[in-house]
Amino acid sequence: MRPKQWLKNVLVFAAPGAAGVLDDPSSLWRTVVAFVAFCLAASGIYVWNDLRDIEADRLHPTKRNRPFAAGRVPLGVARATGVALPVASLLLCAATGRWQTVAVVATYLVVTTAYTVRLKEVAVIDLVTVASGFVLRAAAGAVAVDVPMSRWFVLCVTFGSLFIVIGKRYAELNEVGTAAGTRATLETYTPGFLRILLSVSLGGALISYCVWAFETSELDPVGDLELPFYELSVVPMIVALFRYLLVLERGEGSAPEEVFASDRVLQMSGAIWIFVYALAVYTS
Incomplete structure (x- = not known):
């Protein structure tokens, strides 16, 4: 179920946080429900992914230690868990009272299942498919509390997600190369190609975030000072992206x-960004 991967689902809080509604108990509750639902949905997909990749994982230097590849979990239990978790996630989404949340999580399940079955073997499409999962996480938070997502917000999440996903492939290529059975698309990608994609996605993430921040900016009073917190949030964002x-x-x-x-x-850059952006949103 990979609890460490649940960190990705924090994106569910992005749109509600940017809209400044997380101080409302009802909105906070629906956002938390959407977050938990995504954790369950993603965990179910990870189960099916690992079941399908057992043989490939056994050839990987670290993935061979996964429970299924190492033979520590009965496959019958794994299959039952792979069915129960996505069903539970959809039922939990229904508790928010918004069918849109159910629809977003259902779309995520369909897209990621397609990725597990086939799309992960198609170069470039695999990158876009994984990145779309991050966008759907952000969308789930937005629809759960019924707040709009600006075009620049969507672009920022899209390019930022691509940057992370492409970076992961780049690191995998450097770490394990094109060893047989590890990941099909690694035999297609080259370091130079992935470097170009990293540059494009990083530039797109920076530009879209800056435009988003400046478009939504307001000068917020703090004591006798007036500080442009939205604009200032660009600094820790740049540091985080460059550091990664x-x-x-x-x-x-x-x-x-x-x-x-x-x-x-x-971690420090992320904490500073959260602090500065929270000041921008909640002191306006």
Whole structure:
């Protein structure tokens, strides 16, 4: 079920947080429900993904330690869990009282199932498909509390997601190369191609975030001062993106969740960004 991967689902809080509605108990509750639902849905997909990739995982230097590949979990139990978790996620979404939330999570399940069955073997399509999962997470938070997502917000999430996903492939290619059975698309990608995609996605993420921040900015009073908090939030965002790029250049990043959980500069940048953006939203 990969609890470390649940960190991705924090994106569910992005749209409600940007809209400044998380201080409302009802909105906070629906957002938390959507977050838990995505954790269940993603975990169910991970189960099916690992079941399908047992033989490939046994050839991978680290994935061979996964429970199914290592033979620590009966396959019957795994299949039952793979069915129960997505069903539970959809039932939980229904508790928000908004069919749109159910629809977004159902779309996520369909897209990620298609990825597990076939799309993960198609170069470029695999990158876009995984990135779409992040966009759907953000959309789930927005529809759960009925707040709009601006076009620049969607672009920022899209390019940021592509940057992370492409970085993961780049790190995997550097780490395990094109060893047979590890990941089909790694035999197609080259370091140079992925470097170009990293540059494009990083530039897109930076530009779209800056436009989003400046478009939504207001000068918020703090004591006798007036500080442009939205604009200031660009600084920790740039630091975080550049820091992650450095991690990739050092040959790391094949497990982004582990990087975020261990890199203190990334954590500090994220904390500062949350603080500054919270000031922008909740002191206006």
